[in-house]
Amino acid sequence: MTPLEALQKALAGEHAAMYVFGVLGAQASGSRQPALFRELDSTYAIHRAARDELTVLVSAKGADPVAAEVSYDPPGRFGNAAQIRATALVVEQRLTKVYAELVANTSGKDRSWAIGALDSSALRELDFGGVPTDFPGLG
Secondary structure: OOHHHHHHHHHHHHHHHHHHHHHHHHHOOOOOOHHHHHHHHHHHHHHHHHHHHHHHHHHHOOOOOOOOOOOOOOOOOOOOHHHHHHHHHHHHHHHHHHHHHHHHOOOHHHHHHHHHHHHHHHHHHHHOOOOOOOOOOOO
């Protein structure tokens, strides 16, 4: 995988994450589940910032950033708080794998950014009920 392909794959992953976290946030209640709602809202903002940064990184390579799909199938159910958390965890686990690939396929400033994104995604996995691993994104 080339560095540009890895950046585009990460960007596509962030597009999907933003969509799914938007859906999950719409299912959480700010009044009944304020902590969960805040966590989803904050996570959405983090993914939006990562999407924006990846767009800049791809554009700096002279390429057109991959566009978002019209819609995505959420990787789980979201009828209650436990299902919302489980679905959020799957999204973060998928992104952690994508960011591990980005680290492996980039160098310099791009790799430094990817390491930070990998770390952040692995920590969000824990927030949504994941378990720590020795090498996030490789399992």
